[in-house]
Amino acid sequence: MSAVVAHCINIESKLNVPTVPLITSEFHTQVKTHHTIQKGMPHLRVTYLISPVWGKKTERLRKEIVMKSPVSGKMIMQEIVEGLTRPLSAEEKKTGTIEPSAGPDRFTDTPDNLQRMFMEKRMTDYMPVILPTEQKVAEMLKGTSHAPDEVVGKMAAHTAMGGEDNVEVFEHWSYTVKTVAINAVMAGCRPEYMPVLLAVASTGKEAISVSDNSFTEGLIINGPIRDEIKLNYGLGAMGPFSQANSTIGRAWNLLSINAGNCGRVGTTYMGTVGNPMNWNNVIIAENEKDSPWRPFHVRRGFKPAESVVTLCEGWGVLSAKNSKYSVWQKEMDFPGIVKRIVNDQDGLFGALVVLNPTVAAFIKEAGFDTVEKFTEYLLAPAEGQPAPPPPKLPDSKGPAPKGKMPRFGRLQVNIVVTGGSNNNYWSYGGMACRQSVPIDKWR
Amino acid sequence: MKWHIHAALIVALCLGLFCSLPAQNNQAQAQGRTMQEKITVLSPMGKPPVIVLKPMAPRPASLEGKTVYLVNDGYLGTDLLLGEMESWFKANMPKVNVVYRVKGGGGFTAEDPKLWAEIKEKADAVVMGMGH
Numbered sequence: 001m002s003a004v005v006a007h008c009i010n011i012e013s014k015l016n017v018p019t020v021p022l023i024t025s026e027f028h029t030q031v032k033t034h035h036t037i038q039k040g041m042p043h044l045r046v047t048y049l050i051s052p053v054w055g056k057k058t059e060r061l062r063k064e065i066v067m068k069s070p071v072s073g074k075m076i077m078q079e080i081v082e083g084l085t086r087p088l089s090a091e092e093k094k095t096g097t098i099e100p101s102a103g104p105d106r107f108t109d110t111p112d113n114l115q116r117m118f119m120e121k122r123m124t125d126y127m128p129v130i131l132p133t134e135q136k137v138a139e140m141l142k143g144t145s146h147a148p149d150e151v152v153g154k155m156a157a158h159t160a161m162g163g164e165d166n167v168e169v170f171e172h173w174s175y176t177v178k179t180v181a182i183n184a185v186m187a188g189c190r191p192e193y194m195p196v197l198l199a200v201a202s203t204g205k206e207a208i209s210v211s212d213n214s215f216t217e218g219l220i221i222n223g224p225i226r227d228e229i230k231l232n233y234g235l236g237a238m239g240p241f242s243q244a245n246s247t248i249g250r251a252w253n254l255l256s257i258n259a260g261n262c263g264r265v266g267t268t269y270m271g272t273v274g275n276p277m278n279w280n281n282v283i284i285a286e287n288e289k290d291s292p293w294r295p296f297h298v299r300r301g302f303k304p305a306e307s308v309v310t311l312c313e314g315w316g317v318l319s320a321k322n323s324k325y326s327v328w329q330k331e332m333d334f335p336g337i338v339k340r341i342v343n344d345q346d347g348l349f350g351a352l353v354v355l356n357p358t359v360a361a362f363i364k365e366a367g368f369d370t371v372e373k374f375t376e377y378l379l380a381p382a383e384g385q386p387a388p389p390p391p392k393l394p395d396s397k398g399p400a401p402k403g404k405m406p407r408f409g410r411l412q413v414n415i416v417v418t419g420g421s422n423n424n425y426w427s428y429g430g431m432a433c434r435q436s437v438p439i440d441k442w443r
Numbered sequence: 444m445k446w447h448i449h450a451a452l453i454v455a456l457c458l459g460l461f462c463s464l465p466a467q468n469n470q471a472q473a474q475g476r477t478m479q480e481k482i483t484v485l486s487p488m489g490k491p492p493v494i495v496l497k498p499m500a501p502r503p504a505s506l507e508g509k510t511v512y513l514v515n516d517g518y519l520g521t522d523l524l525l526g527e528m529e530s531w532f533k534a535n536m537p538k539v540n541v542v543y544r545v546k547g548g549g550g551f552t553a554e555d556p557k558l559w560a561e562i563k564e565k566a567d568a569v570v571m572g573m574g575h
Binding site: 002003004005006007008009010011012013014015016017018019020021022023024027031037038039040041042043044049052053054055056057058061062065066077080081084085086087088092093094095096097098099100101102103104105106107108109110111112114123131132133134137155158165166167168169171172173174175178179182183186212254255258259260261 | 479480481482483484485486487488489490491492493494495496497498499500501502503504505506511514516518519520521523524526527528530531535536546548550551552553554559562563566567568569570571572573574575
């Protein structure tokens with residue numbers, strides 16, 4: 001992800017200072033065919049380095065900067081000097097505007113040809129779609145009272161975590177209620193799912209992040225809408241065992257691909273190994289009925305009768321049984337096991353703990369009658385365990401903690417209860433849940 | 444009598460036509476084709492924004508006597524890379540004044556208004572790394 005390009009374009013255009021951004025060669029296509037054009041400086045003088053740079057020793061880097069760039073064939077340091085001194089050409093001085101088109105607003109052909117065309121134009125997730133005829137889209141639009149041409153939001157292939165104090169790296173595409181409905185039809189949704197989809201779409205959060213980390217996204221859904229649209233929060237809650245669970249995440253993906261220009265490999269998608277959870281995202285309807293604690297959305301300030309969707313982002317989730325701490329014992333110390341697993345999570349996203357009702361009940365019986373109390377326990381230094389390196393935060397003060405503890409704060413520990421009660425299995429992952437939005441206003 | 448012959452011929456023709464249709468369909472299916480009506484579907488695409496072309500900054504004729512900022516955006520390995528570039532300038536273009544800075548703000552995309560102000564005031568050129 002080339003924030004460097006965006007910064008350099010701002011330095012050139014706003015500060016009037018010439019720049020040469022340094023980009024690793026594997027990002028050449030992304031920068032040349034997308035970033036520089038979308039940011040309005042198609043001739044930005046980029047020097048491409050021999051990819052990757054991270055992980056190489058100084059001796060090797062010393063040699064590589066006087067070798068030929070794999071893209072231009074010019075010696076890297078000479079190209080940098082030339083990029084900073086060669087007079088601007090007429091093309092480079094050009095100003096004005098370009099109005100890109102996303103293509104025609106409808107297509108006519110046989111169903112087989114249309115399926116093929118949707119795939120060739122990369123308007124799908126490479127799985128067959130329900131073809132969005134006018135009739136099917138009109139039916140889908142009955143799932144909301146909002147006007148079809150109402151603009152719901154805008155989306156880019158990357159949402160900066162820091163908000164408005166960040167440079168915009170990817171361009172934002174806009175979309176309407178009708179666009180959301182079209183993608184919902186394609187994903188196989190029912191009209192009653194529309195309020196959930198519109199609430200998610202209104203945030204502008206992309207389902208498929210450009211990051212080379214291969215992130216995945218997630219939704220936690222609370223409130224009465226779970227039963228209204230038959231979301232599964234019992235056995236197999238996170239699996240493909242109900243139409244709502246299977247299609248809502250897919251619709252978010254298709255909306256991101258088509259309405260947010262996300263997920264285009266080489267330009268708006270750079271995930272190194274990809275993520276299988278990208279097919280449908282991590283969709284969780286909380287099992288509020290069997291949870292021993294207040295529902296997830298209530299703990300975030302909403303009323304129990306409100307329907308709310310929370311958006312999460314991170315590496316995904318996996319079974320806690322995969323953890324070295326999840327040992328089989330006759331008497332299980334579930335709070336301790338959860339704590340030791342949470343302690344090991346990376347600080348970027350914190351921890352999402354997905355407990356099933358029986359494990360949650362065991363934790364409550366151990367003395368944690370609220371999630372807040374349990375979270376305090378999770379965040380406290382653990383006795384008898386070595387302390388981690390001090391956090392590398394610029395504002396961190398005081399001595400390092402004596403016991404092992406997570407490298408993140410209260411807001412980055414998210415605990416949700418879902419699934420069946422047939423055994424004591426649960427999942428966890430590095431996922432941050434940054435925003436919760438009401439669903440009911442989109443009914 | 445004539446009327447009966449005409450009626451019989453019409454019935455025979457209709458029967459023949461009726462029987463031949465499934466045969467044609469079977470033939471098409473056997474060849475991997477299906478008889479499909481054309482339909483119209485809606486595009487799922489959103490609306491891309493207008494692109495505003497921005498002017499590039501004018502270049503100096505030479506870097507001699509100029510100040511070049513090497514700016515590290517914080518990505519892993521960039522400090523080592525820019526360190527080597529700084530050494531290269533010192534060895535090969537000693538009249539270039541090289542200044543190394545780390546962009547602040549806590550993240551690759553974060554703005555650093557203080558650094559931007561310094562660049563505007565003091566820099567003649569910027570090399571920034573590293574897009575990865």
